[in-house]
Amino acid sequence: MVEINSQVIVSALSGGALIGLSAVLMMLLFGKIAGISGAFGQLITISKGSLKTAASSWQFYFLIGLALGGWLYSKAFGINFDMRENFSTSLLILSGILVGFGTQLGNGCTSGHGVCGIARLSIRSILATCLFMGSSIVTVYLVKL
Amino acid sequence: MKPIIALSIGVLFGFGLTLAQMTNPLAVIRFLDITGKWDIRLAFVMCAALLVTLVGYRILFSKLDKPLLSLKFRLPNKSNIDSQLIIGSIMFGVGWGLSGYCPGPAIAGITINPRESLIFILAMFVGVKAHHLSVETQRKVKIAQ
Numbered sequence: 174m175v176e177i178n179s180q181v182i183v184s185a186l187s188g189g190a191l192i193g194l195s196a197v198l199m200m201l202l203f204g205k206i207a208g209i210s211g212a213f214g215q216l217i218t219i220s221k222g223s224l225k226t227a228a229s230s231w232q233f234y235f236l237i238g239l240a241l242g243g244w245l246y247s248k249a250f251g252i253n254f255d256m257r258e259n260f261s262t263s264l265l266i267l268s269g270i271l272v273g274f275g276t277q278l279g280n281g282c283t284s285g286h287g288v289c290g291i292a293r294l295s296i297r298s299i300l301a302t303c304l305f306m307g308s309s310i311v312t313v314y315l316v317k318l
Numbered sequence: 319m320k321p322i323i324a325l326s327i328g329v330l331f332g333f334g335l336t337l338a339q340m341t342n343p344l345a346v347i348r349f350l351d352i353t354g355k356w357d358i359r360l361a362f363v364m365c366a367a368l369l370v371t372l373v374g375y376r377i378l379f380s381k382l383d384k385p386l387l388s389l390k391f392r393l394p395n396k397s398n399i400d401s402q403l404i405i406g407s408i409m410f411g412v413g414w415g416l417s418g419y420c421p422g423p424a425i426a427g428i429t430i431n432p433r434e435s436l437i438f439i440l441a442m443f444v445g446v447k448a449h450h451l452s453v454e455t456q457r458k459v460k461i462a463q
Contacts, residue, residue, distance in 0.1 A: 193370025196374070272445060
């Protein structure tokens with residue numbers, strides 16, 4: 174097991190709490206699940222390639238904000254992890270296609286099912302989370318072999 | 319006003335993901351690698367995110383009939399376990415385990431590791447499109463029958 178100190182735990186807990194807070198705010202203000210794959214899929218459906226139509230949807234601003242949030246953090250505090258280099262492009266492409274297709278077919282990802290769905294005690298989401306956690310653990314194990 | 323609020327919620331989410339090291343694909347893979355040097359960090363992230371969302375949802379659903387800026391809560395209405403949920407979630411898990419990216423962190427990390435994020439997001443776009451096309455084709459086949 175990797176060594177864990179109190180600083181790591183504090184940043185993990187506060188990062189998680191911020192993710193939860195944004196999910197709660199999304200529900201409080203807009204009445205919506207803060208699911209990233211759902212928002213991404215809807216944005217593609219709505220916009221049909223037109224930036225003008227995209228710019229009229231909340232999904233567009235939510236996803237732009239997401240990228241901006243990552244940028245702001247790295248500008249303010251820097252990045253405290255070693256960047257992975259020369260990761261296989263074909264593996265990235267295969268991974269992205271599976272994630273894109275799978276999250277649309279299964280109606281959610283780590284945010285939609287894993288956080289918002291379990292918080293609503295949805296049986297579908299609990300099952301989905303067990304399945305994607307299980308299959309990702311098996312995949313990491315097999316790739317390592 | 320709504321776009322700015324959606325953007326701000328996204329910023330909070332992306333900031334949280336980066337603070338939590340979810341945008342570090344190596345940390346994600348180390349978390350999924352339970353038979354290796356298991357990195358427990360992301361378990362803290364998930365627990366904190368879930369707890370805040372669980373409590374937050376409880377409070378707001380018990381106090382409010384509708385969200386503050388929308389007409390009603392839009393919760394997923396599916397409750398049955400179907401093969402799409404199962405297959406989709408497993409596909410997503412395999413994709414997640416291959417690269418260490420899921421949709422949120424890939425978008426939040428676009429300025430942190432642009433090469434990997436951009437390739438992943440483009441591939442994810444292709445996966446989403448492929449799913450939309452398959453749904454469309456199935457619908458047409460049904461109508462033809």
